[in-house]
Amino acid sequence: MRRLLILDYALSSLWRRRYKNFSIIAVFTLTVAVLGSILLLTHSLKMEASEILAGAPDLVVQRMSAGRHDLIPVRYIEEIEKIPGVGAVKSRCWGYYYDALTGSNFTLLGLDETATHEIHLLEGSMPKAEGQCAVGPGVARIRNVKVGDELILIDSTNTGVVFEVVGTFTEESSILTNDLVVFPKDDLVWFFGLPEGRATDITVEVFNESEVSTVAGKIKRMYPDTRPITRREIVQTYDAVFNWRSGMMLTVFLSALIAFSILAWDKATGISAEERREVGILKAIGWDTSDVLELKFWEGTVISLTSFLLGLIFAFVHVFFFGAPLLTPVLKGWSVIFPDFHFTPYIDLYQIAVIGFLTVVPYVASTVIPSWKTAVTDPEEVMRS
Amino acid sequence: MVRHRIFIVLTALKVAILIGILLYCRGHLRVLEGSEVPAKRALSRQLGLTDLSIWTEARYTRHPSQADFFAPFQDFPSSLEHFPAGSVVAPPRFAAPVRTEPSPE
Amino acid sequence: MKEPAEALIWTEDVTKVYNPRLPDEVRAVDRVSVTIDRGDVAVLKGPSGSGKTSLLSLIGCMSRPTSGRIFVDGRDVAKLSESLLTAIRRETFGFIFQQYNLVPDASVLENVLLPLYPVGLRPSEMKQRANRILEGLGIENRRRLKVRKLSGGEQQRVAIARALVNEPDIIVADEPTAHLDRQRSADLLRVLEDLNMQGKTIIIATHDAQVYDHVFVTRTIEMGDGRVEAERLS
Ligand SMILES: Nc1ncnc2c1ncn2[C@@H]1O[C@H](COP(=O)(O)OP(=O)(O)OP(=O)(O)O)[C@@H](O)[C@H]1O
Ligand SMILES: [Mg+2]
Numbered sequence: 001m002r003r004l005l006i007l008d009y010a011l012s013s014l015w016r017r018r019y020k021n022f023s024i025i026a027v028f029t030l031t032v033a034v035l036g037s038i039l040l041l042t043h044s045l046k047m048e049a050s051e052i053l054a055g056a057p058d059l060v061v062q063r064m065s066a067g068r069h070d071l072i073p074v075r076y077i078e079e080i081e082k083i084p085g086v087g088a089v090k091s092r093c094w095g096y097y098y099d100a101l102t103g104s105n106f107t108l109l110g111l112d113e114t115a116t117h118e119i120h121l122l123e124g125s126m127p128k129a130e131g132q133c134a135v136g137p138g139v140a141r142i143r144n145v146k147v148g149d150e151l152i153l154i155d156s157t158n159t160g161v162v163f164e165v166v167g168t169f170t171e172e173s174s175i176l177t178n179d180l181v182v183f184p185k186d187d188l189v190w191f192f193g194l195p196e197g198r199a200t201d202i203t204v205e206v207f208n209e210s211e212v213s214t215v216a217g218k219i220k221r222m223y224p225d226t227r228p229i230t231r232r233e234i235v236q237t238y239d240a241v242f243n244w245r246s247g248m249m250l251t252v253f254l255s256a257l258i259a260f261s262i263l264a265w266d267k268a269t270g271i272s273a274e275e276r277r278e279v280g281i282l283k284a285i286g287w288d289t290s291d292v293l294e295l296k297f298w299e300g301t302v303i304s305l306t307s308f309l310l311g312l313i314f315a316f317v318h319v320f321f322f323g324a325p326l327l328t329p330v331l332k333g334w335s336v337i338f339p340d341f342h343f344t345p346y347i348d349l350y351q352i353a354v355i356g357f358l359t360v361v362p363y364v365a366s367t368v369i370p371s372w373k374t375a376v377t378d379p380e381e382v383m384r385s
Numbered sequence: 386m387v388r389h390r391i392f393i394v395l396t397a398l399k400v401a402i403l404i405g406i407l408l409y410c411r412g413h414l415r416v417l418e419g420s421e422v423p424a425k426r427a428l429s430r431q432l433g434l435t436d437l438s439i440w441t442e443a444r445y446t447r448h449p450s451q452a453d454f455f456a457p458f459q460d461f462p463s464s465l466e467h468f469p470a471g472s473v474v475a476p477p478r479f480a481a482p483v484r485t486e487p488s489p490e
Numbered sequence: 491m492k493e494p495a496e497a498l499i500w501t502e503d504v505t506k507v508y509n510p511r512l513p514d515e516v517r518a519v520d521r522v523s524v525t526i527d528r529g530d531v532a533v534l535k536g537p538s539g540s541g542k543t544s545l546l547s548l549i550g551c552m553s554r555p556t557s558g559r560i561f562v563d564g565r566d567v568a569k570l571s572e573s574l575l576t577a578i579r580r581e582t583f584g585f586i587f588q589q590y591n592l593v594p595d596a597s598v599l600e601n602v603l604l605p606l607y608p609v610g611l612r613p614s615e616m617k618q619r620a621n622r623i624l625e626g627l628g629i630e631n632r633r634r635l636k637v638r639k640l641s642g643g644e645q646q647r648v649a650i651a652r653a654l655v656n657e658p659d660i661i662v663a664d665e666p667t668a669h670l671d672r673q674r675s676a677d678l679l680r681v682l683e684d685l686n687m688q689g690k691t692i693i694i695a696t697h698d699a700q701v702y703d704h705v706f707v708t709r710t711i712e713m714g715d716g717r718v719e720a721e722r723l724s
Contacts, residue, residue: 002608008388016593053437179438284552285652286577289573
């Protein structure tokens with residue numbers, strides 16, 4: 001009962017300074033919302049990457065030449081296939097295309113005839129014959145094409161080439177396919193004018209997961225000009241990419257945090273004369289030091305808990321229901337084609353607990369600690385004020 | 386003396402909303418894990434896709450995992466560069482030393 | 491001199507030194523020994539700076555003496571822990587401060603309830619008590635108003651109501667008439683007289699003749715320069 005009464009008094013004393021306190025709650029909520037959004041978003045993307053890219057090739061072998069990625073001779077395949085434990089070894093042909101019309105970059109991918117043609121998340125069909133292509137949703141949007149339309153691309157001899165769009169990948173797949181244009185492999189080789197016997201890179205299937213790095217080492221020794229990339233490295237890259245400690249996100253995160261710390265600092269150092277006097281009065285009329293500290297504890301808890309919960313709700317709604325419209329511009333950078341995110345709600349409860357801990361606890365501390373000194377002094381002072 | 390009740394009710398309400406959102410997200414995730422996620426994984430396997438199509442402004446942002454490891458200039462993943470998306474892309478930390486030096490048998 | 495246990499308040503050689511061993515050392519209370527009995531109306535009188543407020547705060551358990559002993563209701567308060575001292579302050583004393591010391595932005599009712607929060611009564615009982623006292627002082631219709639909006643006399647009554655809400659045995663008032671005109675002072679004295687009739691002990695620090703010459707005063711303690719210069723019963 002006593003505890004609830006003191007909570008009650010804390011609420012009324014907060015209400016007395018409601019303009020100040022509501023602005024603190026607003027800023028605090030915003031901080032939590034920004035912080036929460038960043039963490040939810042990056043975690044979701046990180047999980048998405050590791051879940052989806054589990055389908056990536058076990059090993060990708062690139063060729064390096066003069067410090068750059070170069071086309072790889074297809075004949076390497078024969079030797080690689082002989083390594084024990086290795087399954088299918090295939091050449092991949094793909095490349096980039098700058099679309100001067102829209103100022104955007106596409107990824108052009110040549111598909112093997114051997115590739116499965118029953119494909120999910122596709123409207124229409126995969127290109128089977130010469131002159132056909134399938135496009136990602138971003139390409140379809142920016143070039144305004146749909147199944148049955150024509151897509152004109154400029155080839156390496158500066159000639160316009162007409163392709164028929166026979167399939168479009170669905171929006172749900174946009175995180176993988178947004179900027180893709182898929183052709184039959186021969187079309188791509190011809191379009192880019194790739195030299196005979198060369199491919200962009202080689203994918204290697206390794207039966208036993210634990211042998212991947214051994215195989216990679218063998219390939220590297222066999223062909224010192226190559227660079228094998230394992231699937232684990234691919235997934236690790238995305239871990240690093242979305243690591244919440246890195247880059248722009250951290251900047252946003254930090255500035256929010258700094259703004260908030262300034263606020264908290266201001267509160268911590270600026271226990272007002274009015275508040276000090278109130279504490280003195282309370283002590284003089286029979287509040288114990290612990291009662292006063294409890295009052296301050298409740299004041300801090302009410303504000304920070306309210307803000308934390310509100311901020312978290314905003315963050316969830318913002319990221320998972322609206323696709324983080326306030327953060328995607330930060331992510332987007334200079335990309336012209338950018339996917340419409342539908343974040344898969346992977347949620348890390350531990351991360352949420354950390355946000356809670358990092359916001360609520362310091363705030364409560366910064367309310368309680370500065371009033372400590374006032375609370376322990378003799379109340380005699382108020383008799384002379 | 387009803388203030389603390391209002392506060393407790395409001396707080397409980399917020400917690401309930403949060404739990405509701407969490408449960409909804411969980412359910413939605415289950416559904417996606419049963420349909421969309423495997424479909425995307427299959428797509429990645431069928432097309433041999435190694436990267437997410439998020440940033441389309443440069444080679445190393447479109448395919449960060451395939452970025453040239455040795456290229457010293459713009460393509461070097463940790464270079465100071467001028468594409469904003471690069472600021473969210475940390476240089477890949479490769480664990481296996483296989484690409485830098487061939488280990489003796 | 492009486493035994494400590496018999497008197498309500500009993501002090502022996504109480505001394506309060508501010509800033510001891512510093513150049514600005516002040517001996518605000520100097521070896522004061524006084525006795526106040528249950529039912530007394532005691533007046534501390536003396537010029538400004540003579541140590542009235544300092545002595546009141548020692549008696550009221552708001553500060554600790556530098557040396558000497560103070561007994562309140564038979565207990566040696568100089569030896570009590572901080573929280574017991576607070577408990578005595580809460581249960582035995584009702585304070586009426588010179589500046590009222592109300593929380594200006596809180597309502598009248600809230601101000602009166604302040605001393606009850608740490609007690610842990612039921613809210614309905616708290617309200618009942620406060621309302622009864624506000625009615626007795628004739629300001630129950632101001633209950634919901636902010637203290638800031640009240641007149642000086644009304645604020646004083648809120649301060650009195652707050653001093654009474656814990657049903658204390660001793661009312662301590664420091665210059666209660668300093669901000670009041672003659673009429674208001676007379677009203678206040680009537681309230682204090684009523685309280686004394688109800689059995690409360692009253693201690694007033696003042697240099698207002700209207701107070702110390704009042705007939706209800708039973709004990710006058712004259713102070714000068716931190717010492718008791720005269721103690722009279724009437
Ligand atoms: N905290 C303090 N530090 C230093 N000196 C103090 C302190 N409090 C009071 N004093 C000094 O103690 C002396 C007695 O002060 P006190 O307030 O008890 O006098 P008073 O009789 O109540 O005067 P007044 O009638 O003006 O209220 C004064 O000289 C005052 O300056
Ligand atoms: Mg005084």
